[in-house]
Amino acid sequence: MVSDSAIRSSEGTDHPLRASMASDVLDYDVLTAFESVKSDDDQDIVIELMDLYLNSAPRRIEEIRNATGDDARCVIKHLAHTLKGSSSTLGLRGVANACQQLEDLSSTSGASANTLVGNLESRFAEARKALIAERSRRTR
Amino acid sequence: MREFQITFKPPAPNRVLVADDDPVITHLLTTILKQQGCEPVVANDGREAYRILQSDSRFRAAILDLSMPFLGGLDLINYMRSERRLIRIPIMMITAEQDIKLLADSLSAGATAFLPKPFTPEQLDSAVRLLIGSSKAKRDH
Numbered sequence: 001m002v003s004d005s006a007i008r009s010s011e012g013t014d015h016p017l018r019a020s021m022a023s024d025v026l027d028y029d030v031l032t033a034f035e036s037v038k039s040d041d042d043q044d045i046v047i048e049l050m051d052l053y054l055n056s057a058p059r060r061i062e063e064i065r066n067a068t069g070d071d072a073r074c075v076i077k078h079l080a081h082t083l084k085g086s087s088s089t090l091g092l093r094g095v096a097n098a099c100q101q102l103e104d105l106s107s108t109s110g111a112s113a114n115t116l117v118g119n120l121e122s123r124f125a126e127a128r129k130a131l132i133a134e135r136s137r138r139t140r
Numbered sequence: 141m142r143e144f145q146i147t148f149k150p151p152a153p154n155r156v157l158v159a160d161d162d163p164v165i166t167h168l169l170t171t172i173l174k175q176q177g178c179e180p181v182v183a184n185d186g187r188e189a190y191r192i193l194q195s196d197s198r199f200r201a202a203i204l205d206l207s208m209p210f211l212g213g214l215d216l217i218n219y220m221r222s223e224r225r226l227i228r229i230p231i232m233m234i235t236a237e238q239d240i241k242l243l244a245d246s247l248s249a250g251a252t253a254f255l256p257k258p259f260t261p262e263q264l265d266s267a268v269r270l271l272i273g274s275s276k277a278k279r280d281h
Binding site: 030033034037038039045052053056081084085086088090091 | 161167171205235236237259260262265
């Protein structure tokens with residue numbers, strides 16, 4: 001788990017921790033590539049995308065956690081698939097990988113399902129910290 | 141003296157239907173479409189897209205997510221290709237699916253282009269240009 005202080009200290013672009021985080025939490029090159037897209041209201045589109053992600057992802061993860069009943073596997077697969085799409089697009093590799101594992105899950109019962117959902121929640125917590133740190137750096 | 145009447149066709153609509161249940165992807169698509177002078181019309185799931193298409197066919201192109209609640213992108217392609225008023229609208233499918241069979245199914249059902257997630261802004265921009273260009277070529281033909 002990456003600590004708050006570690007993320008705060010990684011906000012400089014040349015910091016070694018930031019470079020190492022590219023491989024497992026957030027690939028900054030993927031995220032910042034969206035700077036080339038011009039927002040129609042002249043806002044920073046990277047911030048807009050991060051805000052949309054931070055608002056929508058927790059709801060999907062909660063729905064995955066609470067999915068029950070006969071169609072639970074189908075619901076989890078769909079939600080994980082959708083979350084994987086936006087996570088990988090923004091360079092959030094840890095969350096995208098956790099979603100892929102959930103998509104590949106053959107059954108929603110048992111310890112493995114709980115473990116994978118727990119893993120997704122942990123990866124999202126890391127991603128959230130990294131995005132908030134990046135957001136703070138951009139609005140400074 | 142004979143009279144000639146000149147009639148002008150209304151300008152082709154630049155409206156593009158965007159159907160995706162992910163707000164991040166929808167925001168990216170609508171921003172890039174506006175950059176290219178298009179007017180995006182957003183549906184947040186397959187059922188909403190279907191309802192729009194039932195009463196509105198003035199679209200220059202459609203960008204559909206393959207996997208959406210209620211009605212998937214493949215069902216929407218099948219519907220659009222079975223309706224005469226929608227049949228000429230070029231369709232781009234976007235998906236995070238890795239399954240090559242789904243890609244083949246989309247193209248054989250009538251999709252014009254296919255963009256896998258994750259995509260870079262450059263790939264998305266080029267794909268949208270290609271789609272709009274394809275629409276213009278169809279109309280000019």
